[in-house]
Amino acid sequence: MSSNKVHIFDTTLRDGEQVPGCQLNTIEKIEVAKQLEKLGVDIIEAGFPISSPGDFNSVVAVSKAVTYPTICALTRAVKKDIEVAGDALKYAKRGRIHTGIGTSPYHIYQKLNSNPDEIIERAVAAVKYAKERADEVEFYAEDAGRSENEFLARVIEAVVAAGADVVNIPDTTGYCLPHEYGSKIAYLVNNVPNIDKAIIATHCHNDLGMATANTLAGVVNGARQVEVTLNGLGERAGNTALEEVVMAIKCHQDLDFEVGINPKEIIKTSKLVSTLMRMPVQANKAIVGRNAFAHSSGIHQDGVLKNRETYEIIDPADVGIEESSIVLTARSGRAALKHRLHVLGYDLDQEKLDQVYKNFLVLADSKKDIGDDDLEVLVGHEKKEERVIKLENFQVICGKSCIPSATVTLIYNGKTITETATGDGPVDASFTAIKKMIPFDVVLEEYLVQAVTRGSDDIGKVHVQLSHDGRTYHGFGANVDTLTASVWAYLDALSKFA
Structure with a gap:
């Protein structure tokens, strides 16, 4: 595809929900889906309908609840799977069946006990059957990251000819390095004659911590759909984090890619998913972690107070956070202390500030968190009354x-x-x-x-x-x-x- 529009395919409700203990009921899925629509995702993968009655009902309910995103349902390259998915999507304003089969030697010979020619035959049959039952069809080549490029190109050419609108190239095991995954996408762009008839999608797992890097490498080399989850939830070490890819594209405007996401909804959506799925976000998680915009080092605090861009490449307000956090610790400098005292209404001369800072360091060495009450004490305005x-x-x-x-x-x-x-x-x-x-x-x-x-x-x-x-x-x-x-x-x- 020549367009620079990158479509955001969110699979929080399907792949993200596969995390043990993160299952959602139908009401919760609807709540997340509505927030994803508000966030601006293009496609919502709502579930795997044949896997359970609950998943089937959730796909139906999400299809009814949202208007703008395409609703996607996952299947195997199995006729019954595709029939059930088509039934689940009947209320979707625009529905997509996501069907596929393994293409790596591990899957062909060991998991499926098959051969390359039979894999292509089954892939084509699945796409043709799905094309009769949904507005769009996406084909996934499972374990494409470890598939031979020549065979992968044959499969992709065949399914595009059969009617696939999107071809998904998953790094299912998180094995690839960025240059390898980018080269794989580039190989398909250059060696599949009809590739211009479909959108190439990335679906990267984070087993080696490469999911975001691989996804961006895929986009740079021609992919125009990214399959992601909020907070990077997903099987094993997780999927590509939506917030990381979106903000990387927005930060690197020189790449000239566009996404339809409203970034101011990122934090709100992250917190909703974290709460409903009972999965706390690690404090140092990029973009959405509690410490993502927190500064405790004196050098960093001084720089941020003078000019936010000294140590922040993203304005916290852009993702829904009011402001950066200046955390007072033993590593904080005078600039941070002076700033916090000013907020509390104290403007000290240099001599008084130096004395307060000296006492502050002594206190900070023995206490992890320095709060406003502690600062009141340090400047000689200790409240006599007990906490109210x-x-x-x-x-x-x-x-x-x-x-x-x-x-x-x-x-x-x-x-x-x-x-x-x-x-x-x-x-x-x-x-x-x-x-x-x-x-x-x-x-x-x-x-x-x-x-x-x-x-x-x-x-x-x-x-x-x-x-x-x-x-x-x-x-x-x-x-x-x-x-x-x-x-x-x-x-x-x-x-x-x-």
């Missing part, structure tokens, strides 16, 4: 046959207050009860539970991120009871602005 919110008591009722409810008692501004609330679970009920007692509008941006120790008596560490009045506040709690740790973390965040 204290947990007095709480009780939760939950179980299989009852609606979770929580009764929480707080001491707030010296007064004892009790509230009861229900919720989707014990944590949600507890947070809702607390919100009823606090005269602030807060939004729970992130809730993360981590085990600190191992065993049935694990200590659970909970991190809560709240937003209030345009600012973000973090709270932490740790306890053998995760619910207790959650309530402590929520109150810790509230106390920082109450």
